[in-house]
Amino acid sequence: MKDDLDRLEKELLEHPFDTERRRTYAKALMGAGRVAEAGKQFELLGEPLPAPPSDAAVPAASGLHLVPADAAASAEVEHETIGFDDIVGMEEVKKTVRLRIIEPFKNPGLFARFRKKRGGGVMLYGPPGCGKTMLARAVAHECNATFIGVGISEVLNMWIGESERLLSAFFERARAERPAVLFFDELDALAFSRSKARSEHSRTRVNEFLAQLDGMDADNDQLLVLGATNMPWDVDPAMKRPGRFDRQVFVPPPDASARAEMFRVKLFDIPTEALDFRRLAEASPNASGADIDGMIELAKEHVLDEILSGGTERPMRDADLLAAVRDTEPSTVEWLRTAENLVKYGSGGGQYKELAAFLRTVKF
Amino acid sequence: MAEVDEMNRCDELDILQRKVSACLDVDRHAEARELLRRAFEIDPDDPGTLALAIRFERRVENTERALEVGRRALAVAPHDYETRFLFALTLKDAGRYPEAERLLLQLIRDFPDDPDLIAYYGLLMFYALHVEKAEALGREALRLDAENTIGQLVANLSALSRGDANAASAALARALDDDPDSEVLLNQIGLVLVEQGRYAEALDVFQRLLRTSPNDEDYVDLVIRLRAMSHPLTWISRTAQRVGMVGMFAVYVACIVSIHQLNEHGYTRAAMWTAIAWILIVVWSWTGIQVMQRWVRARGVR
Numbered sequence A: 001m002k003d004d005l006d007r008l009e010k011e012l013l014e015h016p017f018d019t020e021r022r023r024t025y026a027k028a029l030m031g032a033g034r035v036a037e038a039g040k041q042f043e044l045l046g047e048p049l050p051a052p053p054s055d056a057a058v059p060a061a062s063g064l065h066l067v068p069a070d071a072a073a074s075a076e077v078e079h080e081t082i083g084f085d086d087i088v089g090m091e092e093v094k095k096t097v098r099l100r101i102i103e104p105f106k107n108p109g110l111f112a113r114f115r116k117k118r119g120g121g122v123m124l125y126g127p128p129g130c131g132k133t134m135l136a137r138a139v140a141h142e143c144n145a146t147f148i149g150v151g152i153s154e155v156l157n158m159w160i161g162e163s164e165r166l167l168s169a170f171f172e173r174a175r176a177e178r179p180a181v182l183f184f185d186e187l188d189a190l191a192f193s194r195s196k197a198r199s200e201h202s203r204t205r206v207n208e209f210l211a212q213l214d215g216m217d218a219d220n221d222q223l224l225v226l227g228a229t230n231m232p233w234d235v236d237p238a239m240k241r242p243g244r245f246d247r248q249v250f251v252p253p254p255d256a257s258a259r260a261e262m263f264r265v266k267l268f269d270i271p272t273e274a275l276d277f278r279r280l281a282e283a284s285p286n287a288s289g290a291d292i293d294g295m296i297e298l299a300k301e302h303v304l305d306e307i308l309s310g311g312t313e314r315p316m317r318d319a320d321l322l323a324a325v326r327d328t329e330p331s332t333v334e335w336l337r338t339a340e341n342l343v344k345y346g347s348g349g350g351q352y353k354e355l356a357a358f359l360r361t362v363k364f
Numbered sequence B: 001m002a003e004v005d006e007m008n009r010c011d012e013l014d015i016l017q018r019k020v021s022a023c024l025d026v027d028r029h030a031e032a033r034e035l036l037r038r039a040f041e042i043d044p045d046d047p048g049t050l051a052l053a054i055r056f057e058r059r060v061e062n063t064e065r066a067l068e069v070g071r072r073a074l075a076v077a078p079h080d081y082e083t084r085f086l087f088a089l090t091l092k093d094a095g096r097y098p099e100a101e102r103l104l105l106q107l108i109r110d111f112p113d114d115p116d117l118i119a120y121y122g123l124l125m126f127y128a129l130h131v132e133k134a135e136a137l138g139r140e141a142l143r144l145d146a147e148n149t150i151g152q153l154v155a156n157l158s159a160l161s162r163g164d165a166n167a168a169s170a171a172l173a174r175a176l177d178d179d180p181d182s183e184v185l186l187n188q189i190g191l192v193l194v195e196q197g198r199y200a201e202a203l204d205v206f207q208r209l210l211r212t213s214p215n216d217e218d219y220v221d222l223v224i225r226l227r228a229m230s231h232p233l234t235w236i237s238r239t240a241q242r243v244g245m246v247g248m249f250a251v252y253v254a255c256i257v258s259i260h261q262l263n264e265h266g267y268t269r270a271a272m273w274t275a276i277a278w279i280l281i282v283v284w285s286w287t288g289i290q291v292m293q294r295w296v297r298a299r300g301v302r
């Protein structure tokens, strides 16, 4: 089992763009009960996380979830792409992204005529679980472009292998697949500020990454470079210079109406009573999209638990969800406090204008 | 077959350890924790993994856990340089200076020309308030390796605590030429500026540091304090601090005398106003900085 995982991981390291291999690897991770890592892989594939094995012990031992690499399994899970319509709320961000990223990409001519520079890459930043990765995938979809995602596990694999060669492989691949979106998730890891670096290694890696980005400059037609991070302050300042990630977009936590809508959309095909979505939204200030996913899972568990332990089958009620909301700490608060330190005491508002404006409007 | 298995196992462990190390380099603690867990699953007693675990626990400031892991690591690899070194640093973190000193001295005996060991020994002496010894050790470390950052840190901290801010700032200016963005250096420069009473400049430095580490509450407190200290309205408080108790007492006596004199010569109103003004000044000189800090915390720093 372990060996299989090992082998798959190594293969993936050799063929980072093989979605079939990645899917197999993700499923194997799932089978081994490493759900969080599997989640990251599925996220990169743009596929929903399958339900975890009901009895983790059985598949982990038997390897039932190991699908051979050549299985036709892909047919049923065919690229279920995420578009803007799948992202709930965030109207402002969508508008910004459309104007500043998608339209320039689709209409380079128009922007050239207005002498509007298209610039380099775009960095999405904001609290965890609020849809940055989702948004990046959606951008690729809206641009009709191939999506090539580089996540933390790719980055780590790169660092223990020949990082230079592997990094340039991503760029080459993106160039070959144009129109393409090359997405660096968790950008802070790949571009960790050199002034904070604890080893010469990480400084060298950042230099390599910078060189790649600059090399791309020559021929970046139909190639969009996106990055996402929770910790923009950890990203090396040189990354934000012109031609690199020179445009930054803040992805805020969902507001009350977006949260209500999220509950509605995500509970759409679940048996429920008539639910008071406004009340749920009001009870969950500062919850992220991922928090809401978690709350719904918690409520489901509660209901199923009750049904299975002798009760009769019943739909989900407001009370189930409200209890789950109460039991969940919103995961954006710590981030918002940190961001407040930056803006309020560090005079960082100039650098992060959208963030500063947002902080003036929320309580946490 | 068994041999092949063993080889794969070593490979996997090696890969995991390199990944942990990379994660620690870039402050990815959640990932590092998960990778460490997997590495321990393969071999709970691997010295390399144990050393990484000490580094991890120190990084997340869990000193108790670091000590625990450290003891386990030493039991497995009592002669390993890194393990012993990391354990000594952990003892230092825990404030157990004599034990840390003993361990570092043993290490220095085994590796007499290692500038890192000597520099950290100096740092330990600095924490234990043996400044002269610290300074000598800092010098020795720098003699072995002029670039040694901990050696430089020790030298600067000792100079500062001797009240020789100029020596520290000259050394820092030289270091800064090589590495203008280094956070460690900036931090020291900030401390020098504070020591020299150049609060506005220190404020700039620490705000810059806060912008790169906004989750560091120490920087927040320092920035707030420096803003209060550099505000024109706290001039009286600062002056009071500078002239000290004796100076304030002299002013106090002078004031009582003058109020008394004014009263004697029939300037009662003037005497009263002088007294009121005096009381206000005294109260503000005691409380000004605190009040200003509250104000700054509420309003922020522009």
Ligand SMILES: Nc1ncnc2c1ncn2[C@@H]1O[C@H](COP(=O)(O)OP(=O)(O)OP(=O)(O)O)[C@@H](O)[C@H]1O
Pocket (backbone or CB within 6 Å): A043, A086, A087, A088, A089, A090, A127, A128, A129, A130, A131, A132, A133, A134, A135, A228, A229, A230, A254, A262, A288, A289, A290, A291, A293
């Ligand atoms: N606007 C949204 N609409 C619908 N679902 C959302 C939205 N935002 C977040 N989610 C849910 O939260 C999950 C996490 O979102 P995503 O991975 O995009 O966040 P992220 O900002 O990239 O987080 P991290 O910083 O932790 O990587 C998604 O899989 C999705 O289910």
Ligand SMILES: [Mg+2]
Pocket (backbone or CB within 6 Å): A132, A133, A134, A185, A186, A228
């Ligand atoms: Mg993400």
